[in-house]
Amino acid sequence: MAVPAEELLPGTRRALLHRLAVGQAQGRTPSLVGAVVRGGRLVWADGRSMIDGHSPDADVQYRIGSITKTFVAVQVMRLRDEGALDLADPLARHLPDLAATPTAEAAAAAGLGAGVGAAGGAGALTIAHLLGHTSGLASEPPGPWWERTPGTLRPRLGDVLDEPPLRHPPGRRFHYSNPGFALLGALVSRLRGQPWGDTLHQELLAPLGLSRTTLLPQAPHAGGFAVHPWADVMLPEPLQDTGVMAPAGQLWSTAADLARWAVFLTRGDKDILSADTLAEMRQPTSGPDKADGWTTATGLGLQLRRHDGRLLYGHAGSMPGFLAGVWVSRSDDVAAVVLANATAGPAVAQIAADLIRIVAEHEPRIPEPWRPVSAVDPELLALTGLWHWGPAPHLMYLRADGGLELIPQGQTGRGSRFRAEPDGTWTGLDGYYAGETLRVVRAADGTAGHLDIGTFVFTRTPYDPGVDIPGGIDPDPWQAY
Structure with a gap:
């Protein structure tokens, strides 16, 4: 059975x-x-x-500790998607009471440089810094160990920040910060106009x-x-x-x-947070790209780790x-x-x-059955097959979801998946070309003459003499020596 x-x-x-x-x-x-x-x-x-x-x-029930931070991060990203904030916003834009700390003198004394204090201290940190633990804030609030003492010892938000609050220059390195997420919870509360727990x-x-x-x-x-x-x-x-x-x-x-x-x-x-935004949250915020051999990393409120070859x-x-x-x-x-x-x-x-x-x-996952696309645009089909970046061969595939995928065929080259945009361009989704634009440059007869991916020119033959290659090519390029 x-x-x-x-x-x-x-x-x-x-x-x-x-x-x-x-x-x-x-x-x-x-x-x-x-x-x-x-x-x-x-x-x-x-x-x-x-x-x-x-x-x-x-x-x-068990206490779940810092898993709480994933809930806070989703709340912040909801606000971002609604347009209520930008991840590049300085915190003081939404929590102005933080704009005055620390003093330039205190920052300089901590070896962080007077510019840290002059820029507004904790208030100058961006929301992205806090989500990715790259703010440089101290790991813990001042006073007795906060996890074993009553919250009444820190009645105000400012009580979670040490003087000076920064241990590292913002954006330079990963440094886990519990106070950073206290600030993000306060941010959610301020923008929603009610206590953080009620909004949650x-x-x-x-x-x-x-x-x-x-x-x-x-x-x-x-x-x-x-x-x-x-x-x-x-x-x-x-x-x-x-x-x-x-x-x-x-x-x-x-x-x-x-x-x-x-x-x-x-x-x-769809009523809370899109799959696309969640995909953004699980990308490393600094340092390693997913193609690199890292073992642990941090996204926007999420932790990432490799185990037994799995991400x-x-x-x-x-x-x-x-x-x-x-x-x-x-x-x-x-x-x-x-x-x-x-x-x-x-x-x-x-x-x-x-x-x-x-x-x-x-019980390994059973893959979905392969199915062909139900309809295909002939112009997209014409983009498939062999392309060359200089002498390096690449194959372009048209996937069933309508996306393009560029796959290196030699020992060198850079691959990426691409998503179609309404203006006819394509946006890289991963690898070296993540976020970069692919443009199809048409020949005089309307066919695809070459591809331009962030200024890199891909041609049907290596260094096609009929294409304007950056830097030009020798009139007699392929010679025996």
Whole structure:
């Protein structure tokens, strides 16, 4: 009998449970919950506990820490798509109270240069800097450790910034900043005209059916514990309301709710945020391009990591007493959620990656059947085939979605996919030509004479003498030596 497409095979389920059980035992955590999403559906969830017969299920709340930041990032990107802000906006444009810090003298004393202070300090940082953790802001707010102390110790937004607030010049390097997301939460609150948590509920949680994702714990929920490193004994961790730092890590959620969130992060929702904007969020914000051999990177509010040859995106989370992770593999159409109630111990990100790997290896994704295009423009078909950049051969393909793909055929060359634009040009979607414009230059008879991709000329034959090649070519170019 055929197994329904959404069901996992018994051997796969057994392997998932084994990995979860090993994670709970080796990680010495009071409890561990795992869940797997495939094809947009929750297909497996289970739990392990130190108490026999009381394993938590997918409806038990755990604190999810910095996974909260993914919700904030989606809120910010909604505002961007609505035209309420630009990612290049300085923060002070929307939060003017931040424009005055730090002083130029304080910035210079910190070795950052007087220009940092003169430019307005935290207020001069852009929204993109904050989303991608390239702002240079301190990792933590001043005062006692914010995760274990009441938010009432920092009643004002300015209390989350140290003096001076910057540890590095803006835009120069990745430096994870929790205060940066407190500022982004305040930005959302200011532009929406209501508390951040109210906006979160109205715009994201309620529409997506995340009824068990809340600012404060709601039963049934796990308690948070620290486990002694050298003895099998535990210590309860305090559960604090972090106040203005809430956008950095306040939320509580369940494996079932985070599975729904993973589906959204994979596919988008036309009423909340488009798939195109989510694709923008999971591109590295600085340094590595996806073609490079990096292992970890940061997008716009999302973390990226490579594991077992897979590119995963999502976010890790931790608060005293809790560890969490939600990770997605788009190539496998599989996501995993792992939640634990221990301050340290279980390798949550590794376990989540292994859950994805197990499903992908036991039940590899069945590709969609190849189908030809239903209709084709003869002018597009004429663009396919062999083109040369100088002497380097490339093949141009017309894909079923109507896009073009340029694929190098030799040991050198640069490939890219291209999207058609209304004006007849094409925009590069990835690789070296991402964002660059492809123009089809017509010959006198109207046929495609050559291609211009960001000033690079592609011709049907190497250095075609009939085409105006930049720099010109020798009248007798191909000679024997």
